[in-house]
Amino acid sequence: MSLASFSERFKNAKKLKIIILxxxxxxxxxxxxxxxxxxxxxxxxxxxxxEGTIVPILPQISGKVVKVYVDYNQKIKKGDPLIEIExxxxxxxxxxxxxxxxxxxxxxxxxxxxxNEAFARLNVVESDLESARAKKVLAQQEYERIKSLYxxxxxxxxKYDQAEATLKIARAQEKSAESHIREIKxxxxxxxAKLKTxxxxxxxxxxxxxxxxxxxxxxxxxxxxxxxxxxKSVEVGQYVRPGQPLMAIVDENxxxxxxxxxxxxxxxxxxxxxxxxxxxxxxxxxxxxYVASFQPGTGAVFSLFPPENATGNFVKVVQRIxxxxxxxxxxxxxxxxxxxxxxxPYVDVTVNTGAKLKxxxxxx
Numbered sequence: 001m002s003l004a005s006f007s008e009r010f011k012n013a014k015k016l017k018i019i020i021l022x023x024x025x026x027x028x029x030x031x032x033x034x035x036x037x038x039x040x041x042x043x044x045x046x047x048x049x050x051e052g053t054i055v056p057i058l059p060q061i062s063g064k065v066v067k068v069y070v071d072y073n074q075k076i077k078k079g080d081p082l083i084e085i086e087x088x089x090x091x092x093x094x095x096x097x098x099x100x101x102x103x104x105x106x107x108x109x110x111x112x113x114x115x116n117e118a119f120a121r122l123n124v125v126e127s128d129l130e131s132a133r134a135k136k137v138l139a140q141q142e143y144e145r146i147k148s149l150y151x152x153x154x155x156x157x158x159k160y161d162q163a164e165a166t167l168k169i170a171r172a173q174e175k176s177a178e179s180h181i182r183e184i185k186x187x188x189x190x191x192x193a194k195l196k197t198x199x200x201x202x203x204x205x206x207x208x209x210x211x212x213x214x215x216x217x218x219x220x221x222x223x224x225x226x227x228x229x230x231x232k233s234v235e236v237g238q239y240v241r242p243g244q245p246l247m248a249i250v251d252e253n254x255x256x257x258x259x260x261x262x263x264x265x266x267x268x269x270x271x272x273x274x275x276x277x278x279x280x281x282x283x284x285x286x287x288x289x290y291v292a293s294f295q296p297g298t299g300a301v302f303s304l305f306p307p308e309n310a311t312g313n314f315v316k317v318v319q320r321i322x323x324x325x326x327x328x329x330x331x332x333x334x335x336x337x338x339x340x341x342x343x344x345p346y347v348d349v350t351v352n353t354g355a356k357l358k359x360x361x362x363x364x
Contacts (some may be wrong), residue, residue: 063219
């Protein structure tokens with residue numbers, strides 16, 4: 001190799017290095033400009049996660065599972081059957097409650113019929129009493145007339161005795177009618193009280209019947225909303241109890257972002273500002289959203305053991321405020337978002353819209 005060719009190659013290599021360095025410098029400069037731009041325009045945090053509506057499926061009755069209609073991660077619609085619990089015991093209980101209601105209803109009808117008959121008898125006896133009183137008045141008048149004549153020896157003793165006997169009979173008939181009326185009224189009062197008690201028993205039995213019908217319906221658990229099955233932990237033959245978690249439904253259309261921004265970041269942040277959302281699971285994919293609301297308090301004050309800064313030594317720690325971000329982008333089956341996924345939201349704080357955090361808190 002000649003000295004000239006070596007020198008030429010050295011110069012070319014030097015030029016190549018310079019070009020590479022220039023390219024690297026341009027890349028670094030562009031990256032720095034981009035980062036500076038994002039630093040000025042956006043507030044971001046990596047303490048953010050996808051949140052969503054997760055509906056736990058819990059049985060409201062106890063029993064043995066006879067059928068499971070869904071499988072792991074299956075997509076379901078509202079009203080689709082999920083689990084069936086053995087209904088035999090609840091069906092038998094329902095039949096017993098129906099029989100009880102029918103029996104009590106028949107007894108009420110018999111009591112009501114007896115009460116109507118008692119009122120009818122009361123009307124007859126009251127008429128008899130009026131007749132007896134009228135007869136007593138006539139017998140009393142006749143007796144007074146005969147007695148006056150008898151004292152003047154104008155009528156015989158037998159005539160006087162007959163008038164006196166007629167008066168006594170009329171008085172006895174009046175007393176008998178009055179006694180019969182009291183007896184019928186007592187019966188009416190008893191039957192009326194018995195009817196009210198029977199109606200109360202029927203209402204109670206009807207409520208028990210309604211509960212039995214509800215429990216029978218609860219043997220078939222239906223999906224309360226659209227979504228996907230998650231955390232399925234029930235199989236056929238398993239005995240379940242009320243409140244036992246069996247599975248959950250995740251609504252893929254009711255998803256939002258829960259971002260925990262530092263309190264030093266929310267000065268320019270407002271409700272309604274647009275947000276770019278990057279998801280760790282999908283590099284290069286950007287979702288769009290907007291700031292929906294701010295929690296009226298830091299995350300620490302709503303924790304199980306909120307801080308008591310008035311006790312002990314105080315160390316100032318920057319607090320975080322949960323911010324709810326609504327996703328505008330429609331659900332994309334190629335890039336699904338599920339609760340718990342890590343994201344990085346970029347809030348464009350240059351957009352002046354909505355209300356400041358303090359305004360939102362004051363409204364709340």
